[in-house]
Amino acid sequence: MRVRKELEKAERRATAQxxxxxxxxxxxxxxxxxxxxxxxxxxxxxxxxxxFGGEVG
Structure with a gap:
């Protein structure tokens, strides 16, 4: 379960980047x-x- 959350977090960060x-x-x-x-x-x-959010904003 924790690995899945970390993967989702990494995926969101890559999309945001x-x-x-x-x-x-x-x-x-x-x-x-x-x-x-x-x-x-x-x-x-x-x-x-x-x-990263501060850099975007």
Missing amino acids: LMFDLGQKAYGRGMYGRAFEFLERALTIIPRPTL
Whole structure:
């Protein structure tokens, strides 16, 4: 059971990292609306109180 929770946590973090990376790329290309969508999605996956969540927010 604990292993499953750790795998789910790692999967969520990987998805949030992907959304964050896509948001940064979109922002760099001037696609601000899309960047906002990606970054907002990353925040819904990883809450702000975490170190990564603070970086996204």
